[in-house]
Amino acid sequence: MNKAKDAILNRIRTGLGRGRLSADAQRSLVEGLAAPADNIVPGRVQLSGPDLIREFIRMTTGEATTVSRVESDEDVPKSVAVFLREHGLPDSVVIAPEETVSHLPWEESGIHVRPGRAEKDDLVSVTPGFAGIAETGCFMLVSGPNHPYTLNFLPENHIVVLKRNRIVPTPEEAFDLLRKEFGPGNMPRTALMVSGPSRSADIGTSLQFGAHGPRRLHCILVGEQ
Amino acid sequence: MTTNCLSFKKNAAAALQDDELQSVLGRFCDARHQNRRDGVSRLPEFGRISDQAVEMKNHALAHLDFYLETFEEKVHEAGGIVHWARTGAEACAIVDDICQSMGARKLVKGKSMVTEEIGLNNHLTQRGIQILETDLGEYIVQLRGETPSHIIAPALHVSETQVAETFRQKHSHLDPERSLEDPASMVREARLVLREHFLAADVGITGANFLVAETGSAVIVTNEGNADLSQTLPNTHIVITGIDKVVPTLKDAATLLRLLPRSVTGQESAVYTTLATGPRRKKDLDGPDHFHVVLVDNGRSKALGTPFQDILRCIRCSACMNHCPVYGCISGHAYGWIYPGPMGQVLTPLLLGLKNAVHHPNASTLCGKCREVCPLKIPLPDMLRSFREMLFRQKLDAPSTRLGLKLWAAVATRPRLYTRLAGWGTMLLRPISKLLNCVGSGRTLPVPEGRTFQQLWKKYE
Numbered sequence: 274m275n276k277a278k279d280a281i282l283n284r285i286r287t288g289l290g291r292g293r294l295s296a297d298a299q300r301s302l303v304e305g306l307a308a309p310a311d312n313i314v315p316g317r318v319q320l321s322g323p324d325l326i327r328e329f330i331r332m333t334t335g336e337a338t339t340v341s342r343v344e345s346d347e348d349v350p351k352s353v354a355v356f357l358r359e360h361g362l363p364d365s366v367v368i369a370p371e372e373t374v375s376h377l378p379w380e381e382s383g384i385h386v387r388p389g390r391a392e393k394d395d396l397v398s399v400t401p402g403f404a405g406i407a408e409t410g411c412f413m414l415v416s417g418p419n420h421p422y423t424l425n426f427l428p429e430n431h432i433v434v435l436k437r438n439r440i441v442p443t444p445e446e447a448f449d450l451l452r453k454e455f456g457p458g459n460m461p462r463t464a465l466m467v468s469g470p471s472r473s474a475d476i477g478t479s480l481q482f483g484a485h486g487p488r489r490l491h492c493i494l495v496g497e498q
Numbered sequence: 499m500t501t502n503c504l505s506f507k508k509n510a511a512a513a514l515q516d517d518e519l520q521s522v523l524g525r526f527c528d529a530r531h532q533n534r535r536d537g538v539s540r541l542p543e544f545g546r547i548s549d550q551a552v553e554m555k556n557h558a559l560a561h562l563d564f565y566l567e568t569f570e571e572k573v574h575e576a577g578g579i580v581h582w583a584r585t586g587a588e589a590c591a592i593v594d595d596i597c598q599s600m601g602a603r604k605l606v607k608g609k610s611m612v613t614e615e616i617g618l619n620n621h622l623t624q625r626g627i628q629i630l631e632t633d634l635g636e637y638i639v640q641l642r643g644e645t646p647s648h649i650i651a652p653a654l655h656v657s658e659t660q661v662a663e664t665f666r667q668k669h670s671h672l673d674p675e676r677s678l679e680d681p682a683s684m685v686r687e688a689r690l691v692l693r694e695h696f697l698a699a700d701v702g703i704t705g706a707n708f709l710v711a712e713t714g715s716a717v718i719v720t721n722e723g724n725a726d727l728s729q730t731l732p733n734t735h736i737v738i739t740g741i742d743k744v745v746p747t748l749k750d751a752a753t754l755l756r757l758l759p760r761s762v763t764g765q766e767s768a769v770y771t772t773l774a775t776g777p778r779r780k781k782d783l784d785g786p787d788h789f790h791v792v793l794v795d796n797g798r799s800k801a802l803g804t805p806f807q808d809i810l811r812c813i814r815c816s817a818c819m820n821h822c823p824v825y826g827c828i829s830g831h832a833y834g835w836i837y838p839g840p841m842g843q844v845l846t847p848l849l850l851g852l853k854n855a856v857h858h859p860n861a862s863t864l865c866g867k868c869r870e871v872c873p874l875k876i877p878l879p880d881m882l883r884s885f886r887e888m889l890f891r892q893k894l895d896a897p898s899t900r901l902g903l904k905l906w907a908a909v910a911t912r913p914r915l916y917t918r919l920a921g922w923g924t925m926l927l928r929p930i931s932k933l934l935n936c937v938g939s940g941r942t943l944p945v946p947e948g949r950t951f952q953q954l955w956k957k958y959e
Contacts, residue, residue, distance in 0.1 A: 281584060284802075285563045288803040289560060289562070309749045313547050313550055390784045418782055423784045458572065461775070475638065475651065476638070481681050484685055485726075486726065
C-alpha cells in the first residue's frame, strides 16, 4: 500500500503548492512537537489547594458522579462497603491488581476482592485513578498490567480511588503527568478521561444512564480534608 | 454507497409534510441552541480558544504530509500498523483483508461517519461478515435499514414508539410480552443485546475525532462508552478516519476538546474521551493484540489549495446543522447523503463531485448562522457561494435559473435601465400586495413603500 501512501502525500504536496519539506523545516516542526506553545486555558481553574479540589468535586458531581472523602488509604474499604450497602450490592468486587488498591485491608470490611480484569458478570469494580481534572471533572484512567481496561467498562458500578494530590487544573497538566511518568511521546495503550456514568439520549432524546458502560460512577477521594 | 442527492427537492418537500418529523426536529434544534449557548457562556475564553484552534488546524493542514508521516511513525513505535487508502473502495478492501487474515466473522463498530462515507457495512456484509453498530442511535438506524439523519444524533428522526416497534421486531429471541414502554427499558434491552455481541466479536472498529502526531494516538469521544468496549474486548482494533483529523500535539487535542462537546450539547467534556495508542502492551491483562489505523483520503486532499481548504478544519461537531434554518425544516435524509446541513453541503459536492450534488449549494439562505456558530470559523456561506459560481460556469444549474440570472445580469450591469425597472417594479408591487392581502391567502404580504431606495435618497439627500 506504499503506492497509496505516496499518491496521497503527493496530492497533498501538490495541493499545498510545494514539494517535500526541507530538512530545516522538518527540524523546526519536530522541535515544535517537543515543546508546544502554551494553550489558552480557562481562568476558572487557575486554582490550587482546597479550591482546586472543590472545583473538581463540583464538576464531577455535576456529571452525576458521586464522591465520598476519606483521610487515608486504610479507610477506602470501609467507604466501599458503605457504597455497596447503599445500593444493595453483593460484597464481592473485582479490583485493579495494583498495590495502592490490592494491599488495602478489604477483609476487615467484609469485602471479598478478586484482583484482575473484569469478566462478564462482575457488578462492581475498584480502580485507582491516574489523575483528576478540575476543569472537566474527569478522571484520567490509564491502562497497564496493573490497570486492566475492562474494569472501567464492564461492571455496572465503577469506583475510582483518587489521591487528592493527583488533582490538576486542566487536561494539559494531566497530559504532562503522562509525559513525566511514561516518558515523552510514550503512551499507555489507553488513556481515558471519564467524567461520569455512561449515558445516551438516542431514544426519544431523553437522557438515560448506563448505555454501555457503568450506570454508576463513584469516586473515593483520599487525603486530608 | 448510495446517494440520493439529486432528489433533494422531492426529499425536502416530503420532509416538510411529515408532521412527526417536524415536531421532533423543532424540539431537537431548540434544545441544541440552548445547550450550546449555555456551554459557550460558561467559557469566557471561547472566542480566543476558537481563534487558537483555527490557527493550529491551519498549521496542521499546511504541514499535513509531515504530521501524517509523524503519526504513522509513532503508531509503528507503539506496535500498530497504519494503512493508507486513496479511495473508499481501497479503505474497504484494507479492512476486508485484515478481517479475512484474522478469520473474523463478527465486527462491532463505534460511531464513524467515515465508514458510512465509504459504505463499509455493505461491503463487509456482502463478504459474509456480520457488522454491528454499537452507538445506540446507529444501532437503531441499522436495525431499521436506514441511514443516519444527523452526524451526532443518527436516530433523531425515529420516535420512541418506532424504536419500541423495531426492537420487538428485531429482538425476536426476547419475550414478546416484555414491557418497552419507556426509553429506560429500551436502553436496558439494547445494552443487554449489544453486550453479548461485544463479547463475541473478533474485530472492533472505531472512528477517530482526532489523531495526535506527537504520540500516535487516536482520540475518540463518546457518551455511551461503546467505542471503548469496541476497542477493548475484540482481539483487533481498527481505527478508520480521514487524513484531515491529524493535529500536532496532545495540547492541540485539548484545545479542540474544549470546543467539540461544548458546541454540540454544551458539555464541558464528553463522558468518555479515550486516547488509544497501539495494541495491548506485553503484560496487559486485556485489550486487543492488533491495532490498525486506516487513513482515508477519498477526495479530501483535492480541497487543499482551493477555496474549500478550510472545510478540512471541520471537527464534525454538528453546530452548523443544528443552527441551520434549512436543516431545521427538512432534517438530514433530504440531503441524500450522510453529511447533511451546511458542512455537508460543502463536503458532499467536494467528495462526490458537484454534478452529483447540484442542489446542495442552493439549499441555503446564506444567513450566515453556520459560520457564526462554527467553532473552527469555517466560512461555509462563502464556500456555498463559490459552488454557486461553479454551477453557473460549468452549466450545471437549471436552464430557467441560467436564463433568469442572465436577464438579471443584463439589467444589473446597466444602471439607468436598472433604476427605471426597479422604480416600476416597486410601484407595481404596492397595489399587487394590497390586492393579494384583500383576497386573503392566510398570510399577509408586506406592502412596499412605493419608491426605491435611490428615489428616497434623492429626495432626502
